[in-house]
Each structure stands twice: as C-alpha cells, then as structure tokens.
Amino acid sequence: MGARDVRVAVIGAGPSGIATAIALRRSGITDYVVLEKGDDVGGTWRENTYPGCGCDVPSHWYSYSFDPNPFWSRFYSRQPEIQRYFRASARRHDVYDDIRFGVAVTAARWDPAAQRWRLKTSDGEYTAQVLAAAPGPLHEPVVPSLPGTFEGTAFHSARWDHGHDLTGKRVAVIGTGASAIQFIPEIAPKVASLHVFQRTPSWVLSKLDFSIPWTAQYLMRTVPITGRAVRLGIYAVHEAIGVAFRHEALMRRVQTAARLQLFRQVRDARLRAKLSPSFTLGCKRIMVSNTYYPALTRSNVQVHPAAARLTANSVIGADGVAAAVDTIIYGTGFEITDPPVARYVFDGDGNSLASRWSTDPPQAYLGTAIAGFPNLFVFLGPNLAPGHASVLGTIENQAQYVADAVSAMARSGWASLQVRPEVHRRYNEAVAKALGPTVYNAGGCSSYYRDAEGHNVANWPWSVARLYRDLRFRAGDYQVTNADRDLVNA
Numbered sequence: 001m002g003a004r005d006v007r008v009a010v011i012g013a014g015p016s017g018i019a020t021a022i023a024l025r026r027s028g029i030t031d032y033v034v035l036e037k038g039d040d041v042g043g044t045w046r047e048n049t050y051p052g053c054g055c056d057v058p059s060h061w062y063s064y065s066f067d068p069n070p071f072w073s074r075f076y077s078r079q080p081e082i083q084r085y086f087r088a089s090a091r092r093h094d095v096y097d098d099i100r101f102g103v104a105v106t107a108a109r110w111d112p113a114a115q116r117w118r119l120k121t122s123d124g125e126y127t128a129q130v131l132a133a134a135p136g137p138l139h140e141p142v143v144p145s146l147p148g149t150f151e152g153t154a155f156h157s158a159r160w161d162h163g164h165d166l167t168g169k170r171v172a173v174i175g176t177g178a179s180a181i182q183f184i185p186e187i188a189p190k191v192a193s194l195h196v197f198q199r200t201p202s203w204v205l206s207k208l209d210f211s212i213p214w215t216a217q218y219l220m221r222t223v224p225i226t227g228r229a230v231r232l233g234i235y236a237v238h239e240a241i242g243v244a245f246r247h248e249a250l251m252r253r254v255q256t257a258a259r260l261q262l263f264r265q266v267r268d269a270r271l272r273a274k275l276s277p278s279f280t281l282g283c284k285r286i287m288v289s290n291t292y293y294p295a296l297t298r299s300n301v302q303v304h305p306a307a308a309r310l311t312a313n314s315v316i317g318a319d320g321v322a323a324a325v326d327t328i329i330y331g332t333g334f335e336i337t338d339p340p341v342a343r344y345v346f347d348g349d350g351n352s353l354a355s356r357w358s359t360d361p362p363q364a365y366l367g368t369a370i371a372g373f374p375n376l377f378v379f380l381g382p383n384l385a386p387g388h389a390s391v392l393g394t395i396e397n398q399a400q401y402v403a404d405a406v407s408a409m410a411r412s413g414w415a416s417l418q419v420r421p422e423v424h425r426r427y428n429e430a431v432a433k434a435l436g437p438t439v440y441n442a443g444g445c446s447s448y449y450r451d452a453e454g455h456n457v458a459n460w461p462w463s464v465a466r467l468y469r470d471l472r473f474r475a476g477d478y479q480v481t482n483a484d485r486d487l488v489n490a
C-alpha cells in the first residue's frame with residue numbers, strides 16, 4: 001500500500017493532540033490525521049490509573065477554556081473524571097473519529113525534495129506537509145537500574161498492576177515525586193508495611209481540595225459567567241504566586257507556609273528532619289497534598305534514604321539498611337530531559353533531533369518550532385513550563401499556533417516554513433538570561449528542569465499572561481518557501 005498523504009499529521013491523542021484536532025477543524029482544516037498508539041484518548045489520564053491519581057492544578061483551570069465543565073465534582077478532580085472529560089470533549093468537538101488508535105509512529109523524516117514529512121508507523125507509511133508532535137512530556141516511565149535482582153512483583157506507577165492486591169503486603173516505594181505522594185496515602189492503610197525510599201525530600205503545600213456541591217455545579221451550568229469567574233480567580237492566584245518563582249528571595253518567604261505544614265503534620269523531629277528540603281520552594285516541582293505527611297507518620301510506614309541495591313526479597317537503602325518486601329512500586333517519574341520523540345524525528349540531512357540536542361542544549365522557539373526542522377511543531381517543548389500553571393492553557397495556545405500556521409500556508413501557497421535561526425537564537429538567549437534569578441536556577445537544587453550540563457530546558461521564566469501573549473504565530477518569524485523550494489516573502 002502506498003503512503004497516505006495528509007496536510008497535517010498529529011502524533012498523540014492526549015490533551016495536546018485533541019486540542020490540535022479541534023483547532024484545525026475550527027480553522028476549516030479537515031485534511032489531518034491523529035495517530036495514537038493507545039486505544040483511547042486522554043494520554044496521561046488514560047495511562048496513569050494508580051490509586052489517588054488526580055490533577056494538582058484546580059480542575060476549572062485544568063480543562064480547555066473553550067470547553068468549560070461546570071460539573072467537576074471536586075476542586076482537584078481524580079483521574080477517571082479527567083479521562084471522561086477529555087473523551088467527551090473529543091466527541092463534542094467531532095474529532096474522536098479522526099483519531100487512528102493503535103497506530104504508533106516509529107520514525108518521522110523531513111523529505112526536502114518532496115517538502116513533506118515521511119512517517120513510519122505500525123500502520124504503514126504516511127506523508128504530511130506539517131507534523132504536529134504531541135507525544136507527551138511525561139510519557140516514558142523511568143525505572144532506575146539498581147544493582148541486584150528482585151524476585152517479587154514490581155511495577156511503575158504509570159503501569160499500575162491492578163491485579164496485584166496490596167492488602168497485607170510488605171511494599172517498597174522507590175521515589176517520592178508527584179505520583180508517589182498521591183498513591184502513598186491511598187495504599188498505606190492497607191499494606192502490612194510500607195518502606196518509602198526517598199532520594200531528596202520535596203516541599204509539600206496543603207491542597208484546597210473539596211467536593212463541589214451540586215448547587216455550585218448547577219449555578220456554573222446555568223450562569224456560565226460564574227464558572228468563568230472561578231477559572232479567572234484560580235488563574236489570578238497562580239499568577240500572583242508566579243511572581244515569587246521569578247524572585248528566589250521572595251520565594252523563601254512563601255516557603256514558610258510549607259515549613260508550617262511540615263511542622264503541623266509531622267511532630268516527630270527526626271522524621272521531620274528527613275522530610276526537610278535543603279533547597280528553596282519551587283526549585284523542584286512543588287507537591288500539594290494534605291495526606292502525604294500524615295501517611296508517613298503511620299506506625300507501618302518507614303522513610304529510608306535513596307534505594308541503592310536490590311536482593312531477591314529486599315531493597316537496601318543508601319544507609320545499608322535492608323527492607324524485606326514482596327512488592328516494589330517505582331514512583332520514579334518519566335523521561336523528561338531525553339524525550340523519546342527526539343530520537344525518531346529527523347531533519348532533511350538525516351540528523352535526529354536528539355543528536356542536535358546532544359551538541360546544543362535542547363532548545364526551540366517558543367517551545368514549539370525548531371530551526372532546521374521545517375513544518376514541525378512540537379508540543380510542550382523546551383522551556384514552556386511556568387512551574388505554577390495549568391498546562392492546558394499552554395496546550396490551547398500551541399494548538400491555535402499550529403492551526404494559524406497551517407492556515408497561513410494554505411492561504412499563501414507556501415510549501416514550507418522554518419523558524420529563522422536569528423529569531424530562534426535571540427529568543428533562547430532571552431530565556432536563558434531571564435531564568436538566571438528564578439528559583440528554578442537560583443534555588444540550590446538539581447532537578448529534572450535542568451539537563452546534565454545544568455541548562456534549564458524546562459521552565460518558562462516569565463508570567464503566564466506573557467506566555468499566552470507570545471505564543472502567537474507570526475509569519476515574519478519564519479523563512480518560507482514555495483513549491484519550487486524558492487524562498488519567498490512571508
């Protein structure tokens with residue numbers, strides 16, 4: 001079978017892929033396909049089903065602005081409800097049937113002669129004028145390779161083994177990131193013993209979590225402006241906190257709230273010392289939970305330093321103390337600084353994005369376009385995370401960016417566009433400079449925000465308002481060619 005040709009190919013049907021399909025459709029572009037290796041939409045929310053899984057940004061902001069949901073049952077909703085929302089949204093906007101499920105993209109190469117992307121997939125070859133890569137920033141689970149072999153049951157939180165009953169088991173949790181702090185309080189009461197192996201303690205702020213009464217849901221349904229006001233209020237509070245992220249000294253004051261929560265919830269001074277971070281709040285991802293610290297104070301729970309080695313039936317910590325267990329749960333997060341997509345996207349000379357990013361730090365223009373990779377738009381690329389915001393706003397703006405670029409290409413008859421190298425360079429210099437005084441860089445920690453060389457490849461250094469304002473397609477930022485591969489004026 002020959003390659004199927006489309007104007008736009010989208011990789012992934014998570015929140016980004018769905019938003020892109022909706023934005024394309026709304027712009028009158030129907031010649032696109034969404035390729036999704038899973039069997040449903042939702043991405044993160046399809047894959048992560050661990051107990052207690054939910055968002056840590058309030059739901060009225062962790063949802064599309066164009067598709068508000070007055071019926072969120074909690075201020076911070078749980079995974080099943082979030083997954084239902086994205087499925088319903090894809091159906092409501094008529095894009096669900098444009099998704100080819102069970103199709104994994106294994107390679108994408110820019111063909112300069114044809115001015116098209118050539119995609120190898122588990123369903124044969126596709127060609128596309130534009131490639132929108134939305135395979136997820138937190139998608140590939142990381143399991144540390146510890147010396148030794150464990151013979152019990154082991155799984156990563158993103159691949160939760162629901163067939164394995166934890167009741168009465170002796171369990172080790174390795175890693176204390178955002179997922180672990182959600183599932184530890186859920187499993188602690190049912191296991192016989194829980195050994196938590198922590199490399200670095202994180203700051204944990206309390207979570208204003210409550211169920212939303214049906215009267216409030218009804219009000220937001222019948223008077224939509226009230227729902228919009230709630231969203232705006234949530235945004236305003238997060239934007240205000242964002243000021244502290246940009247000024248490390250100010251953040252140290254905000255940190256008092258987290259220290260107070262630790263003091264209030266953990267009365268044992270030795271345990272409190274183990275759980276006290278040595279860096280400024282916000283330098284690593286901030287955790288929010290009301291139940292994590294109380295879970296760690298239970299008599300069947302013990303906190304250990306980082307796991308160092310495994311035996312057939314135990315995990316041994318960096319202090320040499322062994323914990324006998326029959327189950328290991330890895331709460332060790334995802335591949336972030338070395339995203340898998342970079343290994344299968346190639347420029348016109350056959351160089352992968354990963355090889356480019358191994359010589360230069362991972363960079364993109366507005367986290368979206370990459371010099372040397374024509375007609376490619378990446379979602380949630382380098383330096384697009386403000387650290388204090390819902391990713392959904394960024395996604396929506398990126399989706400519109402792609403739709404506007406594709407519309408401009410169709411309108412003007414452009415075959416390709418590629419961000420101008422000087423625009424790319426100037427932008428990334430400004431980002432690096434602005435990141436200097438932020439808590440991400442000046443907060444005294446090493447984090448997944450920074451690569452092995454210490455370059456911050458994750459954070460957006462300015463306000464969320466500026467992110468939304470800057471993330472606009474401007475043809476002048478691009479070199480444009482016509483079908484004869486001649487440069488034309490944008």
Ligand SMILES: Cc1cc2nc3c(=O)[nH]c(=O)nc-3n(C[C@H](O)[C@H](O)[C@H](O)COP(=O)(O)OP(=O)(O)OC[C@H]3O[C@@H](n4cnc5c(N)ncnc54)[C@H](O)[C@@H]3O)c2cc1C
Pocket residue numbers: 011012013014015016017035036037038041042043044045046048053054055056057062103104105106134135136137138139179379380389390391392
């Ligand atoms: C447990 C958890 C909780 C989170 N909570 C929050 C939160 O509260 N607030 C927040 O702002 N962010 C949160 N995030 C971040 C979250 O990843 C994003 O909010 C959001 O899911 C990103 O959407 P996405 O569509 O870009 O990626 P994803 O949701 O990861 O979707 C990517 C999709 O691409 C598919 N895919 C990947 N590779 C291929 C391929 N080669 N071929 C075909 N398909 C492919 C995957 O199967 C997946 O369906 C959380 C993440 C996790 C893991």
